[in-house]
Amino acid sequence: xxxxxxxxxxxxxxxxxxxxxxxxxCRWMTKYxxxxxxxxxxxxxxxxxTYFQTHMSGVRHELLQGxxxxxxxxxxxxxxxxxxxxxxxxxxxxxxxxxHFEKSLASSTLKSAFDYSNTENGHTNRTxxxxxxxxxxxxxxxxxxxxxxxxxxxxxxxxxxxLIDQTPPAAWCDDPELLDQFVKDLTASSNLQYLHFIGxxxxxxxxxxxxxxxxxxxxxxxxxxxxxxxxxxxxxDEIVELLKQFQQVNLGMSIETLTPLNDYIRxxxxxxxxxxxxDQWTKLGQQQGWLIQLRITPTCLTVHELTTVYDxxxxxxxxxxxxxxxxxxxxxxxxxxxxxxxxxAIQQLQSWIQTHQVDSTAQIINxxxxxxxxxxxxxxxxxxxxxxxxxEDESYRLxxxxxxxxxxxxxxxxxxxxxxxxxxxLFRSAGY
Amino acid sequence: xxxxxxxxxxxxxxCLQLELEPVxxxxxxxxxxxxxxxxxxxxxxxxxxxxxxxxxLFFVEIELKNKTKLYPDQETAVQIKLQIxxxxxLPRFDYLAKYVNDQDxxxxxxxxxxxxxxxxxxxxxxxxWLHQATGQxxxxx
Numbered sequence: 001x002x003x004x005x006x007x008x009x010x011x012x013x014x015x016x017x018x019x020x021x022x023x024x025x026c027r028w029m030t031k032y033x034x035x036x037x038x039x040x041x042x043x044x045x046x047x048x049x050t051y052f053q054t055h056m057s058g059v060r061h062e063l064l065q066g067x068x069x070x071x072x073x074x075x076x077x078x079x080x081x082x083x084x085x086x087x088x089x090x091x092x093x094x095x096x097x098x099x100h101f102e103k104s105l106a107s108s109t110l111k112s113a114f115d116y117s118n119t120e121n122g123h124t125n126r127t128x129x130x131x132x133x134x135x136x137x138x139x140x141x142x143x144x145x146x147x148x149x150x151x152x153x154x155x156x157x158x159x160x161x162x163l164i165d166q167t168p169p170a171a172w173c174d175d176p177e178l179l180d181q182f183v184k185d186l187t188a189s190s191n192l193q194y195l196h197f198i199g200x201x202x203x204x205x206x207x208x209x210x211x212x213x214x215x216x217x218x219x220x221x222x223x224x225x226x227x228x229x230x231x232x233x234x235x236x237d238e239i240v241e242l243l244k245q246f247q248q249v250n251l252g253m254s255i256e257t258l259t260p261l262n263d264y265i266r267x268x269x270x271x272x273x274x275x276x277x278x279d280q281w282t283k284l285g286q287q288q289g290w291l292i293q294l295r296i297t298p299t300c301l302t303v304h305e306l307t308t309v310y311d312x313x314x315x316x317x318x319x320x321x322x323x324x325x326x327x328x329x330x331x332x333x334x335x336x337x338x339x340x341x342x343x344x345a346i347q348q349l350q351s352w353i354q355t356h357q358v359d360s361t362a363q364i365i366n367x368x369x370x371x372x373x374x375x376x377x378x379x380x381x382x383x384x385x386x387x388x389x390x391x392e393d394e395s396y397r398l399x400x401x402x403x404x405x406x407x408x409x410x411x412x413x414x415x416x417x418x419x420x421x422x423x424x425x426l427f428r429s430a431g432y
Numbered sequence: 433x434x435x436x437x438x439x440x441x442x443x444x445x446x447c448l449q450l451e452l453e454p455v456x457x458x459x460x461x462x463x464x465x466x467x468x469x470x471x472x473x474x475x476x477x478x479x480x481x482x483x484x485x486x487x488x489l490f491f492v493e494i495e496l497k498n499k500t501k502l503y504p505d506q507e508t509a510v511q512i513k514l515q516i517x518x519x520x521x522l523p524r525f526d527y528l529a530k531y532v533n534d535q536d537x538x539x540x541x542x543x544x545x546x547x548x549x550x551x552x553x554x555x556x557x558x559x560x561w562l563h564q565a566t567g568q569x570x571x572x573x
Contacts, residue, residue, distance in 0.1 A: 001434050002434060003433050003434060003435060003436060003439065013572055066434045066436070093571070093572050094572055095559060102444070103446075103486060104562075104563070106439060106442070109560065109571055109573045110572075118436050118440070130572070366568045372567075
């Protein structure tokens with residue numbers, strides 16, 4: 001038990017609504033699918049404010065006691081490998097810095113709120129300033145590592161292949177009444193500062209546009225930052241014009257490699273289109289002064305070509321980030337690579353770092369800072385290097401990986417060996 | 433520290449250390465939050481140490497005065513080093529200080545070579561100030 005290792009400020013200003021309309025305390029929390037339904041804490045049954053102020057009291061109380069929570073495992077793993085965790089980021093947003101933990105906590109902007117909760121069993125009078133809003137799985141992509149709850153296209157494919165019996169239920173925001181109710185709650189809440197949207201593909205999700213428009217029409221846009229990630233397959237002038245009305249935009253662009261392999265992983269992307277789209281969004285974001293990040297989900301299939309993304313980021317001074325080390329599906333974890341392939345990936349990342357020297361190696365928690373882009377990129381490379389060097393060997397999952405890929409390929413008519421011919425022996429030995 | 437209550441039980445202080453290195457024999461006044469810590473001619477380097485309340489707002493001001501141009505070959509100046517809780521603030525944050533002097537030279541510096549007042553203001557609790565000065569992004573309230 002240690003306050004320094006476990007304390008997190010997030011539950012004092014942040015909460016999430018998942019695809020089912022169920023409220024949750026954290027966007028980074030360990031989870032298994034994002035359609036978890038809990039009708040005791042759902043938009044259909046209670047207000048977000050009641051959930052935040054009262055239902056989340058237990059989480060706040062445990063954190064004030066210095067206790068480690070099971071839902072915090074993702075952050076613990078990230079910190080273990082030197083990757084800035086959600087906990088560290090949320091602490092920083094209220095002035096709490098790792099290297100000066102005690103004194104910066106004691107002089108945090110939320111000190112009085114922590115004091116209050118400490119005497120009131122975790123209750124708070126604050127309102128939510130930082131939301132994660134899950135908008136459902138409406139998506140025109142079917143990334144191989146994704147899951148039906150985040151991709152309608154993959155859900156349909158899974159059903160066709162017999163991998164699931166039924167597709168996930170409609171998202172809460174597909175219900176016009178619930179969406180209106182949520183928008184009303186949002187526009188009525190004071191001190192709203194950050195809304196982070198998750199899809200599916202947000203740009204083509206009707207709820208995204210509706211919420212943006214409501215915030216513009218109620219003159220709240222100028223005080224709010226919008227965060228979202230696009231899969232680099234779509235563009236909407238209407239969404240772009242709405243986004244320009246907001247105080248700031250944190251734009252994430254999902255990409256795994258800048259090689260044809262990306263087409264296989266982020267199916268059915270096309271490399272030439274993806275490159276055009278990434279240039280188009282980057283140009284717009286730089287013109288608007290938005291904070292732009294390349295969002296990666298490194299897997300055992302892509303880690304050795306990650307440097308192509310880092311090269312693009314380095315040239316364009318963009319930061320690179322992933323939410324966490326991929327946990328599920330388990331067979332996509334980076335440590336599924338056997339020792340020989342792992343060594344090659346390690347050598348590649350080491351070589352990249354050696355040829356991209358930076359002045360400072362102090363850990364960057366504010367990973368969106370464009371002034372620190374190069375240092376942040378090197379730091380990110382370093383975290384995957386650390387993971388490859390230290391994560392437990394899980395190459396026994398290779399046969400599961402091959403079985404899964406073959407199922408998808410039977411429907412898609414493609415082959416991983418077209419994109420990764422160097423892995424032919426490896427995959428053949430695992431049943432390909 | 434195990435719990436938040438443990439933290440509440442501690443009376444945290446900031447440890448401020450100011451080091452003044454004279455060039456020649458400058459006449460200076462040192463003020464920290466309206467309290468004068470030195471008002472003298474410097475013949476050798478001096479260190480001033482003091483504790484401040486953790487969340488107190490404060491400023492550090494050094495005035496160089498009575499420098500004359502009678503002997504232009506003999507430089508009179510003072511070099512400032514400032515640490516809080518062991519964190520070196522100069523020259524890293526010298527651009528955040530204001531130096532109002534008789535030469536109207538506003539270049540960021542921690543080397544005072546003109547008659548005038550150099551002031552570094554901590555307009556929010558020190559660690560919040562440090563957060564902002566080091567570009568750590570949002571500071572939600």
